[in-house]
Amino acid sequence: MSVAATVAPSDLGLPRSGPWTQRLLSGPQVAGAEPLAHHVSRLGGDISAWTGRAGPEQLLDRVRRSGLRGRGGGGFPTAEKLAAVRRHGPGSVVVVNGSETEPAAGKDDLLLRLRPHLVLDGLLAATRILGARRAFLIAHSAPALVAVEDALRERRDVPVPVEVVRGPENFVGGEESALIRWLEGGSALPRYQPPRVVDRGWRGLPTLVQNVETLAHLGLVVRLGPEWFRGEGVTDEPGTMLVTLSGAVEAPGVHEVPIGTPLPQILYTAGADPRAVALLVGGYFGSWLRAPQVPGLALSRQGLRPAGATPGAGVLHLLPEGTCGLRESGRILAWLAAQGARQCGPCAFGLPALASAMGEAVKSGSEAALARLERWGDQIEGRGACRHPDGAVNLARSAVRAFPDELERHRAGGCLGQRQSSLPLPLGPEPR
Numbered sequence: 001m002s003v004a005a006t007v008a009p010s011d012l013g014l015p016r017s018g019p020w021t022q023r024l025l026s027g028p029q030v031a032g033a034e035p036l037a038h039h040v041s042r043l044g045g046d047i048s049a050w051t052g053r054a055g056p057e058q059l060l061d062r063v064r065r066s067g068l069r070g071r072g073g074g075g076f077p078t079a080e081k082l083a084a085v086r087r088h089g090p091g092s093v094v095v096v097n098g099s100e101t102e103p104a105a106g107k108d109d110l111l112l113r114l115r116p117h118l119v120l121d122g123l124l125a126a127t128r129i130l131g132a133r134r135a136f137l138i139a140h141s142a143p144a145l146v147a148v149e150d151a152l153r154e155r156r157d158v159p160v161p162v163e164v165v166r167g168p169e170n171f172v173g174g175e176e177s178a179l180i181r182w183l184e185g186g187s188a189l190p191r192y193q194p195p196r197v198v199d200r201g202w203r204g205l206p207t208l209v210q211n212v213e214t215l216a217h218l219g220l221v222v223r224l225g226p227e228w229f230r231g232e233g234v235t236d237e238p239g240t241m242l243v244t245l246s247g248a249v250e251a252p253g254v255h256e257v258p259i260g261t262p263l264p265q266i267l268y269t270a271g272a273d274p275r276a277v278a279l280l281v282g283g284y285f286g287s288w289l290r291a292p293q294v295p296g297l298a299l300s301r302q303g304l305r306p307a308g309a310t311p312g313a314g315v316l317h318l319l320p321e322g323t324c325g326l327r328e329s330g331r332i333l334a335w336l337a338a339q340g341a342r343q344c345g346p347c348a349f350g351l352p353a354l355a356s357a358m359g360e361a362v363k364s365g366s367e368a369a370l371a372r373l374e375r376w377g378d379q380i381e382g383r384g385a386c387r388h389p390d391g392a393v394n395l396a397r398s399a400v401r402a403f404p405d406e407l408e409r410h411r412a413g414g415c416l417g418q419r420q421s422s423l424p425l426p427l428g429p430e431p432r
Helices: 036-043 048-053 056-066 078-086 107-114 116-130 142-154 176-183 212-224 263-269 301-307 325-338 345-364 367-380 388-402 404-411
Strands: 093-097 134-139 162-166 207-211 240-247 253-258 278-281 287-290 315-319
Touching: 036 116, 048 116, 048 212, 056 078, 056 116, 056 212, 078 116, 078 207, 093 116, 093 176, 093 212, 107 116, 107 142, 107 212, 107 240, 116 134, 116 142, 116 207, 116 212, 134 142, 134 176, 142 162, 176 207, 207 212, 253 263, 263 278, 263 315, 287 388, 325 345, 325 388, 325 404, 345 367, 345 388, 345 404, 367 388, 388 404
Parallel strands: 093 134, 093 207, 134 162, 240 315
Antiparallel strands: 240 253, 278 287, 278 315
């Protein structure tokens, strides 16, 4: 396989093309949003031609047979989530979650900027299946907001009011119950559940919150069918997914790959530096993999399970040579602790303690600090009001497993890290 994939100029913000068939990122490779006329011509007609021919139950069955899973990190079956809202009858709310508060991710923002009509197709399909009465579309950046608002003005087939909103900046603000609070005028902080938002969401109405990429896939499933969708990916996890690559690669940015693609193939195609130290899979709630672990692993939930990792929201960060993975993990944990909602004990007290213990491990590699890290992890895990504390614990444990050699260096007063951080994260203070 050649590494010579076509790479568009980075200043255009274009998707990266690889050797795989593109679905979400197919279409014009030029800067700016694809116009409605081009979108409709390329995909064979208006989405209403498909949603109008089939009833809501038929459309839901099509989604169910496709095997589409959410691309926001949890991987929950999309049809089950739709069905959970639909059982309450018509009058629900749809929220398109493009808040993308994960600093290392960029796929949803790119889709909204370049393929807004594909996302709107999925939104319209969801409203048809649910009989929804209104919708919100949350975007992360000003260019994405402009692209979506322009796309909505182009269309005449939107059956419900769609309010376009710029999302919150805080990390936990991307959690679905936090978004509901935000849309109701409150702080973007998670709510205690139950009730789940599928039962009581925006202003007490059953609410579907779906990630941007998931809805873009949904629009294609409704148009092209479950058999077409299953033509890529693996049996249990069909389709493609968008991956945001950063760090020691020649072609950073958003790539579309079939689920189940071997990790070495993705890295090779992106021009990975063979001297890289480690790979962070799944973003800042994710897991570190050292080079000997990567061969034999594939980008899927099942394919990463042997390494105790998951794809998450499709974030891959390759740590450059001369960078200390332990120190980088300390930076992430300090940031995660500061980003917590502080509404429960594990978040208010546990995460600062966890970050402090990691900071001490970074500073001296002390056994006492590692013992505190393990103890705090055990006390935090599974006790938070949302997934934020669990994600931080996973990252901390992963760092300790992945970088034992760095711990030894730190105990001896040394450190591999001679380079500035490559993480897409405000650096802030050094871990203490």
